[in-house]
Amino acid sequence: xxxxxxxxxxxxxxxxxxxxxxxxxxxxxxxxxxxxxxxxxxxxxxxxxxxxxxxxxxxxxxxxxxxxxxxxxxxxxxxxxxxxxxxxxxxxxxxxxxxxxxxxxxxxxxxxxxxxxxxxxxxxxxxxxxxxxxxxxxxxxxxxxxxxxxxxxxxxxxxxxxxxxxxx
Amino acid sequence: xxxxxxxxxxxxxxxxxxxxxxxxxxxxxxxxxxxxxxxxxxxxxxxxxxxxxxxxxxxxxxxxxxxxxxxxxxxxxxxxxxxxxxxxxxxxxxxxxxxxxxxxxxxxxxxxxxxxxxxxxxxxxxxxxxxxxxxxxxxxxxxxxxxxxxxxxxxxxxxxxxxxxxxxxxxx
Numbered sequence: 568x569x570x571x572x573x574x575x576x577x578x579x580x581x582x583x584x585x586x587x588x589x590x591x592x593x594x595x596x597x598x599x600x601x602x603x604x605x606x607x608x609x610x611x612x613x614x615x616x617x618x619x620x621x622x623x624x625x626x627x628x629x630x631x632x633x634x635x636x637x638x639x640x641x642x643x644x645x646x647x648x649x650x651x652x653x654x655x656x657x658x659x660x661x662x663x664x665x666x667x668x669x670x671x672x673x674x675x676x677x678x679x680x681x682x683x684x685x686x687x688x689x690x691x692x693x694x695x696x697x698x699x700x701x702x703x704x705x706x707x708x709x710x711x712x713x714x715x716x717x718x719x720x721x722x723x724x725x726x727x728x729x730x731x732x733x734x735x
Numbered sequence: 736x737x738x739x740x741x742x743x744x745x746x747x748x749x750x751x752x753x754x755x756x757x758x759x760x761x762x763x764x765x766x767x768x769x770x771x772x773x774x775x776x777x778x779x780x781x782x783x784x785x786x787x788x789x790x791x792x793x794x795x796x797x798x799x800x801x802x803x804x805x806x807x808x809x810x811x812x813x814x815x816x817x818x819x820x821x822x823x824x825x826x827x828x829x830x831x832x833x834x835x836x837x838x839x840x841x842x843x844x845x846x847x848x849x850x851x852x853x854x855x856x857x858x859x860x861x862x863x864x865x866x867x868x869x870x871x872x873x874x875x876x877x878x879x880x881x882x883x884x885x886x887x888x889x890x891x892x893x894x895x896x897x898x899x900x901x902x903x904x905x906x907x
Binding site: 592607612613616618626629633663681685693700702706 | 766772776779783784787788789791793797832839841845847849860861863864867902903904
């Protein structure tokens with residue numbers, strides 16, 4: 568059975584856009600065959616830092632994978648020391664900490680079912696020379712990590728690009 | 736939470752069959768992903784999953800599309816601008832969505848180790864506001880969900896949710 572519903576919007580509506588600055592982005596790069604070991608290590612991270620804001624993982628090629636962890640606070644020194652120790656013992660893994668960075672996230676109705684949503688956001692940032700360091704889009708959520716001090720400008724741009732209904 | 740104790744989650748959802756495409760650029764300043772997203776939008780191709788990174792020497796993007804869109808995506812990638820990029824396809828991918836993730840490093844690490852230990856491929860993952868979406872082989876979705884019960888505690892009588900209908904946006 569097919570049902571057609573007509574829904575028109577001049578600008579894509581979102582439920583809201585959140586911007587947070589002063590975050591920390593940890594990038595771990597390791598061979599795919601070390602996934603189990605790195606998984607066990609990520610469990611141990613909870614001793615130092617309680618929560619992440621965003622995680623993405625993918626492989627640029629068959630051998631090498633990238634895990635991006637965005638923390639809502641600057642990682643304490645013991646966590647950085649622990650990561651450095653693990654990476655040193657591996658040789659084939661690398662660890663990069665970029666801080667501060669800004670993060671923006673937005674959620675919209677049926678984002679996972681509609682084409683063009685990521686294009687709208689990415690194009691708006693590209694036109695204004697704002698670099699996207701990391702992005703993760705799944706379900707109805709879109710997360711964008713930008714270099715430090717670009718969050719406020721990005722928020723303004725996204726607020727002009729998408730429509731946030733302000734009344735019911 | 737005690738070591739070894741199962742992590743409690745609210746549920747599991749399966750996607751339909753997807754294709755994962757990864758485009759890895761050869762130059763750190765390459766911005767072809769922007770053009771690619773635009774071309775996909777022009778062809779009305781929905782992207783239910785995307786992760787992109789440009790913090791290492793190889794900017795790379797992985798995204799999923801419905802399997803029926805594979806031909807159109809290949810046509811776009813044959814476009815000259817992408818000839819120099821490293822493009823790879825995984826032809827039968829399913830997204831396993833677990834919720835909620837509670838922003839927990841413990842759950843994340845446990846899942847990574849679980850996939851590796853059982854030789855379930857983990858092609859990509861991204862968190863959303865409350866869920867974690869993991870891409871694996873489509874044909875393994877049931878087996879992964881079944882085995883996950885060794886490490887996760889699900890509500891009584893839980894069965895993975897399969898959406899029995901599809902929403903398609905039609906350009907007027």
